[in-house]
Amino acid sequence: MALWASTAVAQTVTSVQDGDWIDPTTWDCNCVPELDTVEILHTVQFTTNMKLTMQLLHVNAGAVLTMDGPHLVIMLEGIVNDGLMLLAGYVDVDGELFNNGVVHVNGDFFSHGLLAMGGPGTLLTAVNMEMGGTINGEGHICVSGVTVNYGSIEGEVDVCDTSPTTSTPPFLDNNTGQVASTVTFCMGDVCSVSVPEAAVVQELRVWPVPAHEQLTLEGLATEVAWGLEVRDAIGRIIAVGAARAGSRMTVETATLPAGVYSLSLIAPNNTRSVKFVVE
DSSP states (O other): OOOOOOOOOOOEEEBOSSEETTOGGGBTTSSOOSSSEEEEOSEEEEOSOEEEOOSEEEEOTTOEEEESSOEEEEEOSEEEESSEEEEEEEEEEOSEEEESSEEEEEEEEEEOSEEEEEEEEEEEEEEEEEEOSEEEEEEEEEESSOEEEOSEEOTEEEEEESSOSOSSSSOOSEEOSEEOTTOBSSOTTTTOTTOOHHHHEEEEEEESSSBSSEEEEEEEOTTOOOEEEEEOTTSOEEOOOEEEETTEEEEEOTTSOSEEEEEEEEETTEEEEEEEEEO
């Protein structure tokens, strides 16, 4: 079940190429988005501290919102993630985050508004996490460091602190908030610190070689939440369309220039990478 934010629409600004958020040529308005509705269709990168005040930020399926290093990012309004968010540093969500994809935070994640997880395949990971608002929906939250909850955790969310300091539920380091009886803790191997490579992929098969219109991967474990990242030969993240059905994933390669690429399947505490060629 995909989730969406309901909001009034101002001017819509859409990415037209991979690039920095603060580079006007990244956007169809030849400007830097401020109070607009923002549609990300490519790989867009934060290269400095950011305070986002737009009405709606939408990371579309196949798109990537990333960073060039640790930064402070404050998100005040609505965010819808249908793609991949690779963030680092200090991320503070004071508005609404509707996560229908994968969010990885290599640092501290503060959820002070609404965090809505959009289904069993959705994933959010962080080093440390402070939960001061409402978390609901269905999906997996994985935290390797400290968990603090003084808000409300509801729905069919699975929260996994992989380094707990308590042996009684809820398995959170510091809990003064509310946790519904429907919430689970570390169900399955999605957030395990010792997830073997076989839990991400079984026997991974990739074809055709070289690729032209599409690249097909076969052998993904169906029970694992994952992210997808494609980089070119010099390490730049490239936005591509991808679809997964069961253990098979197809990646659109028709728009990629000829060359060698690296594709990474990202799961909590585990990444499997393969190289492929486009002609």
